Amino acid sequence: MLFFSSSLYISMYCLLPDFKLSNAYNFNLTCTKAASIISSRSMDFPSTLFVPSRTMGTYEPIHQIGLWGENFKSIGSPNISPSVIFDVANKLENESETTSHELLAPSSKYDQEASKPFDKIQRRLAQNREAARKSRLRKKAYVQQLENSRLKLIQLEQELERARQQCLYAGGAIEVGHLGISGALNSGITAFEMEYERWMEEQNKQICDLRSALNAQISDIELHILVESGMSHYLELFRMKSSVAKADVFYVMSGTWKTSAERFFSWIGGFRPSELLKVLVPQIDPLTDHQILEVCNLKQSCQQAEDALSQGMEKLRETVSATLASGQMGQGTYLPQVAMAMEKLEALVNFVNQADHLRKETLQQMSYILTTRQAARGLLALGEYIQRLQALSTVWANRPHGPAKLTVENVR
């Protein structure tokens, strides 16, 4: 971290015999410029470098950039290489030639143009601003480049992982090429993972907002806004899932993007609506008798719909299995069976979509049954339930071998 204070130097400079205010401005600008360039080049400067005023005070007034560079060296920081100093010197020279000239022979120049110090100061300020602006733009471009490279890297890693897995499943008869590590598939998954990370951040933020809103007793109208944004946030997740299911339905089915405890409860790519209702309804008490009846009916309808979908999945498994196992087994030729099974397997996308459709409808129906305040409590409870599952996953992953110890460190 840089604790650079240009005003500090001006004040020290004032103590010196042949002080001129214009020189001080000069020095200030040069230092600031140098600092911004140095900071953009190396982020791990030691803090001791710029702070001690006593150290700087012992040196002669500086008229040359080169000398100034030498002073930095003699402060005794091993981290600045001479090349950096001279780089800085060169940079400063390139950016403001007039400035360096004036530094080399300040007294005469200033005596001659004593009538327009203000213009020079303005010009130098403008140059400073320009340099800072250019620096910011360069930094922005660099960061952009880094982001792109990072994306590419994630994509490549995914591809590699998938290639490895496909190789394991391939066996001898099928070329690895056929198993299709297509660019579209991977970019779909990569995009989803990034989107999901952002979704999760937004989700946690919304949970915090809901928590403080309910504690603060805000009006129903304001609470309604929070509930609405919570609902549409979930709809956004379903949209994302639908999109990635088209690219790779097994990715959604396996729940790779979720934590381990969440995956434990996974049913066709997500939570079972009836299970969630069981968890959340006690948190939304008190309910009117009419509401209790409606929620009961909803629970039952969910159960029935889930059963129907589960039975459909079972039928799909039987169909794929039967298709794959058809014909004689043992000769090592099975491309036709694989092709037929692939056709049957395409129905899996429909199942994921129907399961998400069921989740959406259940969420919607709950919002009709409940009041705004109850809905807010429900969303908060749901969000926290998921957070608890995620915490469970973390603690489980870090558990010591032996009896589990729940200490403050390993429960976030």
Added chain:
Amino acid sequence: MQEAIPYKSQMAARSRLHNFLEGAVNDGGRRLVTNGSGTSVTKLVLENAVIVFGRRGCCMCHVVNRLLLGLGVNPAVCEVDEGKEEAVLNELSIINSGGIQFPAVFVGGKLFGGLDRIMSTHITGELVPILKEAGALWL
């Protein structure tokens, strides 16, 4: 004074009672066959309180059937062979002046929708009254 049961659902009730035992053995509904001709399909739609059209071996169709069975409905199921798919689809579209996709559910002689609509109306609680009105459910 109870309302007289309309004729078409009376017929459906009779055929349902007749087929009930058969249907219970299968994994969903009463199996019907169509040769894809116009009159045959229309007749099926009108004769049955609830009928589900789907491709042979379609799992989504299976989901619809299991759901309806779970509600106490014994739907007629028409499994369409691959070759006859288009003909049946065309015919059904004519009846309903619109695009139809498999699985297609007809309730009370009219197109009800696909699995999406079945799920939505079931969750909102609208499905059961509709089925009762069409005479597909008794209690």
